[in-house]
Amino acid sequence: MPDTMIKICGLKTPEAVDAAVDAGATHIGLVHFEPSPRHVSLNDAAKLRRRVPDSVKVVLLLVNMQPAPTGEALDAVQPDVVQFHGNETPEWLALVKEKTRYEVWKAWGLMNAQSLENVLAYESKVDRVLYDAPAKKLPGGNGVPLDWSLLREYHHRIAWGLAGGLTPENVVDAIRTTHAPLVDASSGLESAPGVKDIDRITAFCRAVREA
């Protein structure tokens, strides 16, 4: 079984980015969504992006942006992946995938078996679906686990990843329950909203490798 990919999301500082890269993250996430405590400006995201080695993918995270600002954000940051974390339609994401060079991910709030069926509207329109807990005060980054049993023995038709309330303490169980090929964590690796804890980033990556 290939190693589980690791996305550390909501990074705002060079120190946190460097720590995630050094700890073995395969993806680092930059949130451009002003209501989030992890929001980074496009200028800061571009600076952080430039310090990431080619071996690690940079994911720019957007929420319900219109086409023109989406293009401006992608041009400014030049990520490897764009993750849409709002109510973006399959048609819009298929257009982004067709017209740009970016890997396209769709975050999907997983509530029940029906929501697992509903996400199939994005099949062949995105590169990966990131299953997360349903939106709460924020569309994501809420620190709430989803029901992993929904994914036990599920036959996935779209490349996927697991997010939602993952921590160094629960990620081994999450991987063993779901066999997620990628895990994503944000608030569970923080000492305060938006403040990443370097030791927790390191512990999370170590736990994933031991799963």
Ligand SMILES: O=C(O)c1ccccc1NCC(=O)[C@H](O)[C@H](O)COP(=O)(O)O
């Ligand atoms: O992280 C945020 O603040 C955020 C805000 C708005 C939309 C998405 C956001 N995060 C996206 C992610 O991919 C998070 O890593 C994911 O939702 C898991 O977050 P957490 O439950 O805090 O680990």
